[in-house]
Every structure is written in structure tokens, then in C-alpha cells.
Amino acid sequence: MLSAIIVAAGSSQRMGFNKLFAAIAGKPVIAHTIRAFERASSITEIIVVACEDRHDEIREMARDESFKKVRSIIAGGEHRQDSVRAGLDHVNVDAKYIAVHDAARPLITPEQIERVFEQCQTHGAGALAEPINDTIKRVDVDFVVAGSVDRHQLYAMQTPQIFERDLIEEAYRVINVGNVSVTDEVSAVERLGRKVVLVLNEDFNFKITYPRDLALAEFVLKQRAQPLSEIDKAGGD
Secondary structure, eight states, rough: EEEEEEEOOOOTTTTTTTTTGGGTTEEEHHHHHHHHHOEEEEEEEEEEEEEEHHHHHHHHHHHHHHSSSSEEEOOOOHHHHHHHHHHHHHOTTTOOOOEEEETOOOOOHHHHHHHHHHHHHSSSSSEEEEEEEESSEEEEETEEEEEEEEETTOOEEEEEEEEEEHHHEEEEEEEHHHHHOOOSSSHHHHTTTTEEEEEEEOOOOOOSSSSSHHHHHHHHHHHHHHHHHHHHHHHHO
């Protein structure tokens, strides 16, 4: 069994409103995210970790969208890792693998999920990532350039991140005992000295962070929904 924990308990401070319920391509951001996991054949259950005041709304959305794999909608914690830990406590006892995904990444596809899961089955841990192509600079406290960073072998981490259950649970026990703060599950697993294989992503899977991201995500979703013949025609072929 592969259980998915979808983390949806953030405050959306940089947006000024709850970005997960903003509409793109006619549906809330979170609906697009859940649908990808609903359609992924490897996923057997979905646990949504969200703010308590949104639980009824998510339940109604799940009913309207006929999501069959959403097993639990639970309250999140103060920090992201607290929400993931809460999700781990609700995973089915028979689950052998666990995927963690940010609800604010609605462009994830079932194909991407399956690619990461394949690596996890082989290596015990896999995560989606994107090569960094921009020039990277270090700056001082006054935002004055202080030097360059070699971008060779640098990758921006994405989700899903998928792990053998025993591995991710042990990683979270260690950071809990040590009172360590992490921003993703790969960082937690790294502390155990275990290897995580990255799956390079060549498709859009950016995180909705600023209002401008909503318009771009809607454009991507609409382009994906177009038949190939229409895309070719628009391109002048």
C-alpha cells in the first residue's frame, strides 16, 4: 500500500488569503492536487492535513469530485513537520510506503507520482526535483552581492517525496527527539544517513506562493486539457 499525506495546513501569509481554495481552471487549487493522487494507480489512500475550519469544505469538495481515496481529513500542526507527523499517525497500518505532497502544488500529475514511487521501491526513498538553471548569488544583510554559488549539482526540491514507511517514521522520531526543524522530508531522512534518489522533473510543478502563480497555473492546466491537434494548430503547424 502507498498512502499519500497531502499537507494543506499552511497559513498562506504571502498570499493574503487561503491560496488552496482559490479557483484555477474552475476548481480550487487543492482539488487539482487531490485529483492527481486520486488518479495515480499506486495510491491506495489519501490523508489530507488541513486547518480545522476548512474540514467541512474539503469533505464537501471530495463528495462533489467523487474522490474515493480520501480516507481522513485531520487537523494540522503549528509547523509543516507537525502536520506531516499528524498525518503519519493516521496512515493505514498496512501501508508499506508513504508519499508526502504539498497541497499548494496543483500541477502534479499521476505520471510524476508513479515515477517517484518506482525509485522509492528500488532505493527506499525518492523525491521529485528540478535542476537550478538560474545564476545563484549570495548576498549580505544589505542585499549587496557577496559572491556566486556554483549551480552545478544544485536542485530545487519538490514534492511528492516518497519513502518506505519504516524509514520516514524513524526519521521523524529522530527529529522529534532532537527538537530539529526541517522544511521537507528529505532533510529528515538525510539525518539518518540514508540516500534519497532524485527524480528529475521536466514538467511544471511549481508551488503556488504568490497571486501571480494562480494565473500561470491556470494557463498550464488549460494547455494540458487541450487536444494535441488544437495545440499544433495554435502553434501554426
